[in-house]
Amino acid sequence: MGGGGDERLKAVEKTKKRKVKTMPGIQMALLIAFPSANFSPAKAIIWLLFSTFFLLLVAAGEVVSSRVVKYWRQRYSLFSRYDEGIAMDEEGWFSVTPEEVATRQAELCGRIGAAVVVDGFSGVGGNAIQFAKRGYYVVAMEIDPRKVEFGRHNAEIYGVEDSIDFIVGDFLRLAPTLKVCLWTELHRLFVDCFIAC
Incomplete structure (x- = not known):
């Protein structure tokens, strides 16, 4: 039992000796929102921008999946009269001829x-x-x-x-x-x- 406790004490001591880096406010907020070690601040910012764009689509009454967003941005090249009520399913977005x-x-x-x-x-x-x-x-x-x-x-x-x-x-x-x-x-x-x- 004594061997495992010593290793834990050493790990705690190492943590105490580490210098604490200060972060800009946005990075700190992202770190709090996304504590995963694999989720870098750059990835978090991209995720937030995409999420915001998706929420804007929802607010506009159009819900599109992440697979379709790049086609949705080109919707007027697919159908010039898109705003008049053009109807498409997910497959239609990437299979329709411009x-x-x-x-x-x-x-x-x-x-x-x-x-x-x-x-x-x-x-x-x-x-x-x-x-x-x-x-x-x-x-x-x-x-x-x-x-x-x-x-x-x-x-x-x-x-x-x-x-x-x-x-x-x-x-x-x-x-x-x-x-x-x-x-x-x-x-x-x-x-x-x-x-x-």
């Missing part, structure tokens, strides 16, 4: 003269809306019923809901039977527009 890109893609597809376009993975409707704005009739297919509702809602905001048929379904099963301009976004890396006839 509006300017979708506009350019719709213009490029206009060169092949198709009248009907199928957006096989329409998500929340970003590409479908831009095709409809260019005068195409669009069949927008999405396997997730919630995203289909968001797409319909977003098309109404842009005033093109009459030019788009939103369908809940599996595009990969339907694709072999189509004879229209297919708009595919497989893997979201290779974007191509081609005539399937």
Whole structure:
């Protein structure tokens, strides 16, 4: 029993001999708020800034996860009419084509003269809306019923809901039977527009 007590006494003596460093007020407050040894003042400041930003989003009536914040900051490049009530789920934030890109893609597809376009993975409707704005009739297919509702809602905001048929379904099963301009976004890396006839 005596050996363990001696070690504890030595540890206490070492602690007493240490010099106490003074800290600026903010560091002291952060140390009190985040006493973990692995939580440095720099990390704490970043955490506080992020938390404040998140609280501002909540106060504004929009709750977004930390995974979506960087996309939320670019919301007007995704949908220029975002403030009019655009609806998206978490996946929609990082899978929707930015509006300017979708506009350019719709213009490029206009060169092949198709009248009907199928957006096989329409998500929340970003590409479908831009095709409809260019005068195409669009069949927008999405396997997730919630995203289909968001797409319909977003098309109404842009005033093109009459030019788009939103369908809940599996595009990969339907694709072999189509004879229209297919708009595919497989893997979201290779974007191509081609005539399937």
